[in-house]
Amino acid sequence: MTPDDKHLQPRRTPRQIRAELTRARILAAAAHVFAELGYAAGTTNRIAERAQVSIGSLYQYFPGKDAILVALVTDHLARETPDLDEIAAGPLADGVRAMVHAAVRNHDDDPELLSVMMQQAIRWPEVMPLMADQQRRRAEEVRAFLDRHPEVDVADTNTAAHLVVTTVGVVAHWLTAAPAALDPRSLEDEMTAMLTGYLTGR
Template sequence: MPSADRRLQPRRTPRQVRAELTRERILTAAAHVFAEHGYAAGTTNRIAERARISIGSLYQYFPNKDAILAALLVQHIDRGTWTGADRIDLAPGTLRTAVQAVVRDAITNHSDDPHLLRIMIEEAPLSQELLDTIARHGKDRVTQLRDLLGRHPDVRVRNLDVAAELILFTVELNTHKLMADPRSIPVETVEQELVDMVTRYLLGDRPD
């Protein structure tokens, strides 16, 4: 892991606005290149050309395209922060609406570019930064969801901690699968089925 992780570490951490803008240009260009050409053909030369910088400048920031893809996935996860939890209605009878907000937020965060999402899921190497980001993001989302469930008067689960973990895993897993490899089932149908399933679980609609 240490030697592999060094291969994925960015070579330069931007400390000035201009450097940060250049890094963002590289990541934006890489997202377009990977989506258009696929990962195998998405070379650093193509990324540099799309970003309109020299290949030497690109290598000042990233040692290879694996490191760029890992950074893209970190960026994707960080941008998926749930910011609407405090605006959800927690009045009695609104549980399904609250669950729908959770599911729709997950779908929205993964709907920009399904092809690129599939590449990131299938190809992105596991850098330490990526592992740390996944762990931090998961912990934050579970905490938010647990707090939401704990404050809603209609929730009837036995264990809030376990419920939050299970719901988050179920929603994220199915959303990733749906958006990265869309089938004949409409997104709206999957959304409604997920909402129904989670709502029934939270209401305690299960045999004794």
């Protein structure tokens, strides 16, 4: 984001447990308000009321609901990649499943909120670089995982990493938020088999 994007930036970075809990409460309340009422009706007053904080306390952390939504999008993206270092020594299919499971669970938690986040986020050009940067960093982590895993057999692990990250994210989004959403367990099984087969050349 540029210096002019102050309406999308949090005002205060929590440095103590109490402050972090207050921030988390505000975001949890906003998630419920946006999912139930939509973004237009999800005012900061309603968010503060749901979070049981004063409107002044809310504004200590966020300049407005746009910044709250950006924080929700950022947190949502950050949850989609598990700690690959912890699973690098196991079978490749287990690592792929961990990535798929994290994305499916993240999208399945609240598809209504996810729909609000995606619809609103694309309104701001400032948000797209944020999402692109998160995507790039996730792809770098996955590439490092692929580079050191003995079962991987692809010509270009950089391209493969981007394909894996994009496929997992897009498929999880569309097939869990759809009106006729697929069974999460079945979706995980099929995506794991598909991506493992691609990465191993089998």
